[in-house]
Amino acid sequence: MTIRTELLADPAGTTDPTDITTSAAGSVLPSGSVLIVGVGGQGVIMASNIIADVALSNGLDVKNAEVHGMSQRGGMVTSQVRFGAEVYSTLMEPGTADFVVALEWAEALRSFAFLAPTGMLIASSQRIIPPAALSNRVTGRFDYPLEGWTDPRALRVDARGLAQGAGDVRAAATVLLGVLSNRMPFPVKSWREALKRWAPVKALQANERSFELGRGWRTAEAAPAATKTGRPPELETTSSVTVNASWCKGAACSICVDVCPERVFVMGPEGFAVPANAQRCTGCNLCMKLCPDFAIEVAAIEAGKPKTGVSGARKEVRNG
Numbered sequence: 166m167t168i169r170t171e172l173l174a175d176p177a178g179t180t181d182p183t184d185i186t187t188s189a190a191g192s193v194l195p196s197g198s199v200l201i202v203g204v205g206g207q208g209v210i211m212a213s214n215i216i217a218d219v220a221l222s223n224g225l226d227v228k229n230a231e232v233h234g235m236s237q238r239g240g241m242v243t244s245q246v247r248f249g250a251e252v253y254s255t256l257m258e259p260g261t262a263d264f265v266v267a268l269e270w271a272e273a274l275r276s277f278a279f280l281a282p283t284g285m286l287i288a289s290s291q292r293i294i295p296p297a298a299l300s301n302r303v304t305g306r307f308d309y310p311l312e313g314w315t316d317p318r319a320l321r322v323d324a325r326g327l328a329q330g331a332g333d334v335r336a337a338a339t340v341l342l343g344v345l346s347n348r349m350p351f352p353v354k355s356w357r358e359a360l361k362r363w364a365p366v367k368a369l370q371a372n373e374r375s376f377e378l379g380r381g382w383r384t385a386e387a388a389p390a391a392t393k394t395g396r397p398p399e400l401e402t403t404s405s406v407t408v409n410a411s412w413c414k415g416a417a418c419s420i421c422v423d424v425c426p427e428r429v430f431v432m433g434p435e436g437f438a439v440p441a442n443a444q445r446c447t448g449c450n451l452c453m454k455l456c457p458d459f460a461i462e463v464a465a466i467e468a469g470k471p472k473t474g475v476s477g478a479r480k481e482v483r484n485g
């Protein structure tokens with residue numbers, strides 16, 4: 166017995182059930198499965214603890230299984246929360262998740278198979294691409310996947326942007342919990358109390374604001390707008406790349422030319438690295454970390470600022 170969207174207290178997210186035993190699910194205690202996915206450091210575990218806490222505080226049996234061993238290597242982090250009158254297994258089968266909550270778009274796609282036909286994907290449109298996943302020395306370009314972007318089961322939320330507005334971009338997971346809370350048969354009071362128990366004390370206010378922004382989010386706001394490249398605006402390039410030419414060793418080094426998974430750099434005719442394909446930059450920061458001369462700066466694009474360039478007077482070409 167699992168909770169399907171027709172059993173949800175309010176699939177549209179406009180009312181708040183105060184008693185789950187008399188909600189739209191009738192006198193039958195709700196049961197269901199929620200899969201939470203993301204990459205290390207995004208708050209997957211805290212989000213799953215909050216969902217489990219909410220179900221527990223409403224008198225349900227809960228089982229929670231986490232996989233986070235690879236989180237320090239850019240790998241995915243997942244957590245499965247199953248709840249009901251009695252839960253026998255910690256793990257869910259593909260095609261059975263009532264909700265998939267994804268903190269990163271590629272991880273959302275990876276987890277699509279777990280979604281039940283009547284389930285709902287609540288996904289952040291943020292992209293965090295591990296450098297190792299980008300290398301394609303043949304084509305030189307890894308294009309971020311867009312499949313599933315228009316799937317009717319998917320809600321795409323600018324969770325990072327909303328969390329930033331709430332004061333802390335790290336609270337993006339809490340924005341998604343706010344969206345989820347509107348669609349699950351538990352009173353909002355349970356969510357707010359669980360948030361107080363699990364959010365870091367220093368970031369509680371930002372998390373509370375993020376949760377309320379998530380609750381106020383409506384589907385219509387996420388309608389993808391056409392762009393000149395045909396890509397949804399959430400997946401447009403967001404990073405600028407600058408090389409300080411006076412610090413660059415040039416062809417004696419070439420590390421950035423070799424390591425950039427997106428082939429952003431070329432060795433320019435004047436003997437220093439040039440970010441000739443900066444529009445491909447995914448902001449992975451690999452070049453900035455590996456440049457031995459600290460000559461590269463990768464930064465978020467700000468309105469009105471140039472997207473790429475070369476700075477610093479070129480005095481000489483050093484040979485290492």
Ligand code: SF4
Binds near residue numbers: 412420421438458
């Ligand atoms: S890694 Fe740094 S020093 Fe080396 S070529 Fe690139 S910018 Fe120049």
Ligand code: SF4
Binds near residue numbers: 429445447449
């Ligand atoms: S330019 Fe630097 S930050 Fe951008 S994709 Fe290449 S390695 Fe990553």
